[in-house]
Amino acid sequence: MSKILSQKQISTNQSWDWQIVLGIFSLFISVLIGYLLTQSKGVVGIIWVLSIFAGFTLQKSRLCFASAFRDIFLFGSAQNLKGILLGLFISTIAFSFVMYWIIPNPELGSIPSDAHILKTGLSTIIGGVLFGLGMVISGGCVSGSLYRIGEGYVASFVTIVGVIIGLGLLSLTWNWWWDNLISSEKTIWLPAVNGIGYSGSIVITSLLLLIVLLACIFTETKSGQVNFPIQKSDSQLISFRDRTKDIFNKFFSREWPIYVGASVLGITSMFMFMVSHPFGVTGEVFRWSNGLMKLVDISVPVHKGLESLSGCVANASENSSIITISSAMTIGVIPGSLTAALLSREFKIRAPKDLKRYIQSIIGGIMMGYAAGLAIGCTVGSFFSSIPSLSLSGWVFGGSLAVGAFLGVQVIKKI
Amino acid sequence: MAQARKIQQLDLKGEICPYPMMLTNKELDENSPGIEELEIITDHSPALSTIPPQALKRGYDCQIEEIKNGEWKILLTKQVGEYD
Numbered sequence: 193m194s195k196i197l198s199q200k201q202i203s204t205n206q207s208w209d210w211q212i213v214l215g216i217f218s219l220f221i222s223v224l225i226g227y228l229l230t231q232s233k234g235v236v237g238i239i240w241v242l243s244i245f246a247g248f249t250l251q252k253s254r255l256c257f258a259s260a261f262r263d264i265f266l267f268g269s270a271q272n273l274k275g276i277l278l279g280l281f282i283s284t285i286a287f288s289f290v291m292y293w294i295i296p297n298p299e300l301g302s303i304p305s306d307a308h309i310l311k312t313g314l315s316t317i318i319g320g321v322l323f324g325l326g327m328v329i330s331g332g333c334v335s336g337s338l339y340r341i342g343e344g345y346v347a348s349f350v351t352i353v354g355v356i357i358g359l360g361l362l363s364l365t366w367n368w369w370w371d372n373l374i375s376s377e378k379t380i381w382l383p384a385v386n387g388i389g390y391s392g393s394i395v396i397t398s399l400l401l402l403i404v405l406l407a408c409i410f411t412e413t414k415s416g417q418v419n420f421p422i423q424k425s426d427s428q429l430i431s432f433r434d435r436t437k438d439i440f441n442k443f444f445s446r447e448w449p450i451y452v453g454a455s456v457l458g459i460t461s462m463f464m465f466m467v468s469h470p471f472g473v474t475g476e477v478f479r480w481s482n483g484l485m486k487l488v489d490i491s492v493p494v495h496k497g498l499e500s501l502s503g504c505v506a507n508a509s510e511n512s513s514i515i516t517i518s519s520a521m522t523i524g525v526i527p528g529s530l531t532a533a534l535l536s537r538e539f540k541i542r543a544p545k546d547l548k549r550y551i552q553s554i555i556g557g558i559m560m561g562y563a564a565g566l567a568i569g570c571t572v573g574s575f576f577s578s579i580p581s582l583s584l585s586g587w588v589f590g591g592s593l594a595v596g597a598f599l600g601v602q603v604i605k606k607i
Numbered sequence: 608m609a610q611a612r613k614i615q616q617l618d619l620k621g622e623i624c625p626y627p628m629m630l631t632n633k634e635l636d637e638n639s640p641g642i643e644e645l646e647i648i649t650d651h652s653p654a655l656s657t658i659p660p661q662a663l664k665r666g667y668d669c670q671i672e673e674i675k676n677g678e679w680k681i682l683l684t685k686q687v688g689e690y691d
Contacts, residue, residue, distance in 0.1 A: 537677070549622075
């Protein structure tokens with residue numbers, strides 16, 4: 193079979209493009225803000241810098257949880273999911289070290305309170321399925337939409353507006369869920385179960401990841417997914433200048449493989465965990481929802497039990513100051529991806545022509561917002577940070593996301 | 608050059624995943640006896656890795672070219688010869 197794929201980079205005679213200049217400027221401003229925050233608010237500044245780096249990583253590797261779950265069902269490709277599996281494995285090891293440092297003896301009954309060890313039960317399943325459906329309909333999850341705002345995607349902005357509305361609706365109905373469901377659910381932390389301990393939990397998590405990996409490979413084989421060689425029309429690197437430029441390009445302008453992105457994100461999340469709590473983005477959006485509702489005189493109920501929980505939504509619930517750890521963690525993603533997009537000259541205001549896409553964005557966003565509230569986090573907080581926290585909820589949420597994504601694929605095939 | 612004949616173009620600017628790939632597949636699958644050459648314009652970078660495998664599966668070669676900042680042209684050409 194002769195399969196040819198060639199890729200040509202734009203001819204860069206004017207190598208000092210305005211996007212690169214703005215990118216350097218944006219990087220400088222972001223780091224400066226980080227420095228000022230560290231001076232005045234300590235940990236908030238560190239989280240800001242890590243979040244900028246997370247946004248940068250998300251854009252460079254185009255890490256997309258929505259496509260990871262969707263593409264398996266849509267066309268049998270597991271490229272994204274396989275990358276995420278490696279990221280999960282690496283963060284499981286990394287998080288375990290941090291948790292061991294906090295709680296050396298898991299048998300004694302206490303759990304690391306800042307890890308994303310969440311309630312596991314029907315609320316996790318409903319949240320996961322609804323979130324999975326929403327992210328496929330809107331075309332991106334919460335973190336995906338956040339970093340795409342930085343790249344100039346108008347529809348992603350509409351999605352985040354939907355998420356704010358969805359979290360607002362959840363906020364108004366939270367107490368019903370708490371009384372009828374969540375209060376009676378349990379948090380299950382693997383190391384504390386029947387003396388499984390850390391090593392047992394790592395083995396179980398690794399085995400589960402391996403099973404999912406094999407299922408991915410099986411799906412790809414069955415669908416006849418082809419991998420293709422890329423012929424790059426790179427010229428030979430001879431001069432010092434060309435060689436230096438090539439290193440710069442590899443880091444700043446070319447795409448990072450998905451497995452690199454997912455692994456770097458996992459390690460970044462571990463650093464966030466070391467200074468505060470693991471990566472998550474919905475908590476801050478929940479705060480915005482509540483703030484906006486108060487602004488237009490909608491009375492926000494006192495959320496029962498939320499303070500006793502860990503995870504994104506719970507972490508951010510009661511804090512009246514504007515600049516907090518959760519705001520730095522969420523907002524930082526946008527300048528991070530903006531910087532990455534500018535440095536690779538990929539920033540562009542992109543607006544869909546079809547009105548249908550905006551409707552999909554807002555509806556999908558509302559579904560995700562409501563679901564993320566119910567599950568105390570999104571694909572990042574309740575999945576990507578929760579499985580490495582050795583919490584059973586991460587697996588239940590992940591499985592439910594897959595069910596939701598499957599349903600979503602049936603929906604988008606029809607519209 | 609032999610660029611006189613008109614190449615069919617599919618403008619997918621503004622569309623995000625999975626639509627660039629789905630709309631390309633639809634275009635390739637629904638036109639019989641088959642498109643010789645198809646030029647796709649996209650501003651969604653993930654499409655650069657989703658469209659080619661699907662096109663290769665359908666017997667097309669792909670050439671990706673960055674035409675301006677954040678915008679790419681994917682040229683699909685029907686494979687010729689004795690290969691499958």
